[in-house]
Amino acid sequence: MTSQTIAPPPTIGVFDSGFGGLTVLRSLVRRMPRARYAFLGDTARLPYGSKSRRTIARYAAESAQFLVREQGAQFLVIACNTASALALDAIQDAVPVPVLGVIEPGATAAHAASKTGDVLVIATDATVQSHAYAAACLARGLRALEKACPLLVPLVEEGWTNHPVTAEVIRIYLDELTADAAAQGLNPDALVLGCTHYPLLRPLIERAVPAGMAVIDSAESAAEAAVRLVNGQLAPGAGGVGEPATIIRCFATDSVEKFERLGSRFLERPVGQVDLVDLGG
Amino acid sequence: MTSQTIAPPPTIGVFDSGFGGLTVLRSLVRRMPRARYAFLGDTARLPYGSKSRRTIARYAAESAQFLVREQGAQFLVIACNTASALALDAIQDAVPVPVLGVIEPGATAAHAASKTGDVLVIATDATVQSHAYAAACLARGLRALEKACPLLVPLVEEGWTNHPVTAEVIRIYLDELTADAAAQGLNPDALVLGCTHYPLLRPLIERAVPAGMAVIDSAESAAEAAVRLVNGQLAPGAGGVGEPATIIRCFATDSVEKFERLGSRFLERPVGQVDLVDLGG
Numbered sequence: 373m374t375s376q377t378i379a380p381p382p383t384i385g386v387f388d389s390g391f392g393g394l395t396v397l398r399s400l401v402r403r404m405p406r407a408r409y410a411f412l413g414d415t416a417r418l419p420y421g422s423k424s425r426r427t428i429a430r431y432a433a434e435s436a437q438f439l440v441r442e443q444g445a446q447f448l449v450i451a452c453n454t455a456s457a458l459a460l461d462a463i464q465d466a467v468p469v470p471v472l473g474v475i476e477p478g479a480t481a482a483h484a485a486s487k488t489g490d491v492l493v494i495a496t497d498a499t500v501q502s503h504a505y506a507a508a509c510l511a512r513g514l515r516a517l518e519k520a521c522p523l524l525v526p527l528v529e530e531g532w533t534n535h536p537v538t539a540e541v542i543r544i545y546l547d548e549l550t551a552d553a554a555a556q557g558l559n560p561d562a563l564v565l566g567c568t569h570y571p572l573l574r575p576l577i578e579r580a581v582p583a584g585m586a587v588i589d590s591a592e593s594a595a596e597a598a599v600r601l602v603n604g605q606l607a608p609g610a611g612g613v614g615e616p617a618t619i620i621r622c623f624a625t626d627s628v629e630k631f632e633r634l635g636s637r638f639l640e641r642p643v644g645q646v647d648l649v650d651l652g653g
Numbered sequence: 654m655t656s657q658t659i660a661p662p663p664t665i666g667v668f669d670s671g672f673g674g675l676t677v678l679r680s681l682v683r684r685m686p687r688a689r690y691a692f693l694g695d696t697a698r699l700p701y702g703s704k705s706r707r708t709i710a711r712y713a714a715e716s717a718q719f720l721v722r723e724q725g726a727q728f729l730v731i732a733c734n735t736a737s738a739l740a741l742d743a744i745q746d747a748v749p750v751p752v753l754g755v756i757e758p759g760a761t762a763a764h765a766a767s768k769t770g771d772v773l774v775i776a777t778d779a780t781v782q783s784h785a786y787a788a789a790c791l792a793r794g795l796r797a798l799e800k801a802c803p804l805l806v807p808l809v810e811e812g813w814t815n816h817p818v819t820a821e822v823i824r825i826y827l828d829e830l831t832a833d834a835a836a837q838g839l840n841p842d843a844l845v846l847g848c849t850h851y852p853l854l855r856p857l858i859e860r861a862v863p864a865g866m867a868v869i870d871s872a873e874s875a876a877e878a879a880v881r882l883v884n885g886q887l888a889p890g891a892g893g894v895g896e897p898a899t900i901i902r903c904f905a906t907d908s909v910e911k912f913e914r915l916g917s918r919f920l921e922r923p924v925g926q927v928d929l930v931d932l933g934g
Contacts, residue, residue: 423907522807523804523807523808525807626704626705
């Protein structure tokens with residue numbers, strides 16, 4: 373033992389309505405291995421996409437408070453497109469720590485990648501209906517065309533991430549989207565993956581996009597932004613000294629079995645035991 | 654006008670967690686056009702499949718009470734496999750009218766159709782995990798092999814009911830299921846469609862099953878059983894006199910837009926206005 377003082381690693385809370393946000397946690401762990409992570413999937417109350425903004429804001433605020441008050445999170449990453457689109461303000465009001473969503477970092481990365489200023493976004497129906505990506509792109513001077521791809525989440529959850537059927541579904545969706553873009557006079561050169569399930573389809577999507585089109589993974593972009601935020605606010609030395617020691621605890625409000633069974637595919641490591649928490653109605 | 658007294662038509666309540674149960678309503682209307690129907694989709698709280706038995710029982714009982722107390726239903730058809738599997742008793746305890754689920758009629762129809770005594774069941778993950786069809790088949794002396802087909806509901810909701818991708822997914826699922834059956838020494842000659850979305854895929858499924866295999870639609874079987882029940886309890890003359898006059902009112906607890914947009918495909922007629930009802934948390 374040396375007498376050197378090692379600052380404690382930061383505690384990062386990661387929140388999703390389901391467990392797709394584990395892809396954001398995976399990206400965080402890659403970039404910031406020496407940290408404590410608490411992940412909460414509000415699986416009892418998903419899908420958020422079919423619920424009202426007020427209901428989503430209440431659910432997300434309760435979940436954020438659990439991560440901060442019960443798990444000591446010093447930073448929160450909202451790894452859920454619907455909650456990021458509809459409840460980021462409510463979450464920021466509900467907890468006294470910095471909060472980051474997935475949509476703004478995705479739009480920022482699209483802005484950095486696009487030369488033409490025209491981008492495509494694929495996401496769930498709920499995210500597309502919120503037009504949150506289009507608004508965030510527009511704020512950066514980009515024109516964005518969004519498309520809902522409702523079959524992609526079930527295909528990922530079925531485990532068909534490298535399956536000919538999935539490749540065909542992706543081809544159909546992207547053909548429709550690029551035809552719509554051409555019909556509107558757009559010349560897109562970037563595609564944003566606006567759903568936390570889609571990183572698992574990235575190899576198939578990379579093969580399906582036209583040559584020269586950048587694929588932007590909003591999970592990766594959010595993790596990059598989070599690392600900058602954490603490093604900017606930590607005491608010097610925290611997180612940087614000692615062996616990498618990643619501590620991950622996962623919580624769910626229901627469906628622990630499915631979370632444990634599928635979660636490791638998203639996280640690319642065992643999720644271990646998932647603890648059940650009750651956040652009420 | 655004649656002076657003949659026409660008995661009022663019966664009022665039938667039909668309940669589902671979503672709007673897939675509209676296929677059961679469609680089958681009811683075909684068989685019993687002169688009736689009032691009140692359909693409730695508890696869309697705010699779906700999917701039931703990921704929730705505990707106690708929670709499902711509470712939701713289903715509240716929904717049943719709305720149909721009986723507010724809409725005057727004299728008979729209830731539970732057009733939801735999960736609620737039929739996990740909450741039929743709770744619903745029967747909650748309301749003073751006859752209640753019929755979809756699982757027992759499906760198993761009865763399989764028993765009537767199968768000569769070998771071996772049957773296959775395809776359904777959602779939640780229904781398969783409940784093993785309600787296997788139990789109902791076993792009670793009739795049948796051996797049943799169940800398979801979850803989680804991609805079929807999203808394919809129906811995407812509108813791909815006559816699409817090559819859907820045909821391929823059905824082929825893959827049925828190949829796996831018949832291979833599993835053969836490995837277990839079963840000789841199945843009937844396939845039960847154990848999900849209210851699947852009747853929309855019946856043409857593709859009929860083409861995919863081996864020659865000589867009967868396809869049993871549990872929505873049709875439930876409607877047949879309901880008509881027998883209603884006719885057995887009605888005052889003579891009720892429902893049988895006068896021009897067919899079908900009255901349908903649809904209610905949902907959320908997501909009225911999606912219900913109105915997709916519902917007519919399931920019902921094979923316009924669903925009209927869907928009224929929002931609030932059953933609480």
